[in-house]
Amino acid sequence: MYLLCTIAASLISFLFLKWLKRRRFCMDVKRLDGKTVLITGGNSGIGKETATAMAIRGARVIIACRDMEKAEKAVREIKATSHNLNVLHMHLDLANMRSIRDFCKTFLQREKRLDILINNAGMPSVLDWTDDSFSMCFGVNHLGHFLLTNLLLGRLKECAPSRVITLTCSAYKYQKLDFQDLNYNLFPFFTYCRSKLANIYFTQELARMMEGKGVTAYSVHPGYVQSNWTCHYSILFRIVMQVIMFMFFVSCEAGAQTVIHCAVADEVTAHSGGYFVDCRCASLRPFAKDAGVARKLWEASERMVKLA
Template identity: 80%
Template sequence: MYLFYTILAALSSFFVLKWMKRRRFCTDVKRLDGKTVLITGGNSGVGKETAVALALRGARVIIACRDEDRARKAIREIKARSHNMNVIFMELDLANMRSIREFCKSYLQREKRLDILINNAGVPSILNWTDDNFSMCFGVNHLGHFLLTNLLLPRLKECAPSRVITLTCSSYKYQKLDFQDLNYNLFPFLTYCRSKLANIYFTQELAHIMEGKGVTAYAVHPGYVQSNWTCHYSFLYQMFMKVITFMFFIPCEAGAQTVVYCTVADEVTAHNGGYFSDCRPAKLKPFAKDAGVAKKLWEASERLVKLA
């Protein structure tokens, strides 16, 4: 009898978890015909599913990433699933400031519109360095997108009302920023948490700076998704995490729902600079709502990427 109840409990837990994996849906049916969307890291995971969803709504979708072969393969899939042929690739390496500047110069020359910028690309908890000697997490997850967004702001303002959506993570709550060591690169998970907190402060200050200029900003926690982030780790760790992610993480399609929601829903504009999860505004820890820290990080980031 004990074995029976154990099996019943295990099966019940399994099906509850599977149900939870499918509970995130954007119900807004707004079309995006005539709009241009730029998605960093749109060749895999949540980024690719976001690209499919927005291409289905008629948007021109630009996939920005560094691996052209993977991008071309992803674009073929996106076109096949969305029946939208207006999906293109542009090369961008967020770990290299020169690449970002060259990308933005090329974009502003080639593309007349930018209605939605989705800062989706990111690296997990790894200890490594960018080409400009920033810690990989802080350099890619925050500084790379910070520079990219700032250099593309002229086009975003021209196409107002426009939106900037930056993906973050609820793990931001486990760390605070240390302005004596923003380039912190000691413990992988804590380094990642700081970069995700930086994404939230960046969104808040961007919303403040762009207030009244037609550009709004939103930070999105997509949930813990079954993406390919484990590719940076050993084979055994990847196998272990595949089991864990299958049981407890949500599919990438579900993870993309809140991103899509912040892209199309009219009601999100009432929460400019806000943090979203599960297709609705979510609460932040008090320390993550400090406008003074957000401003200080913005100014420090300007110096680091040589915008100031």
């Protein structure tokens, strides 16, 4: 009897965990032949799965990342899986503004098209600083992608209709921005939450600015994904998180589905500036829909990265 109860409890627990981890999959099979897709951090995790999906659809795929050895390996694997040889990598360090400017200069010289920009790369909640003295989370997750997108915006407009997809996280709801200290770095998790909220405001303001110009923008919460973000932490933390991720987090393939959906589905164009979860446009907390704050953040970000 005890054995039967144990088996039944285990089965119920397994089914419950599978229910928690259920995700919609992008069913749109649209081809992307002749299109160019740029993905930051496309050498692993969600970024690599997204890059593979774009390559399978026939796109020219460029993954931009800091580690060239990992990038080369990822390109080989993506080519083998997708049977698309039009996949390449370029060096980009989002923690260094000079690297971003150099990357964009080289990209614009080499590439005549940019149809889909996927701001995928990100830093978890770490207490560290970028080369330009920004907190690592805010500097990479928001400011780096802010500068990158702005420097490539002309090419996106030339290739309209085009799309900008920025990965965020539902953790945005735990913090609000403090314009007296945007570079806040006292509690790493709070800094991470603020960077993810900034991604949402950035997307909304970009969509407003590009209205009628053929460029649409979307922020995506991919879910909690079994990626390699724990590599920035201690071995003990990694071991504990591996167990938790196995139980409750979704695979990278599942996590990439909403990103892919926003990249290819026609229906999303009616929701430019929207926040997407599980392949659907989702609601936001009221404070995350403040157009005045979004505009203020945009102007502050321009000053911080010396864009103006």
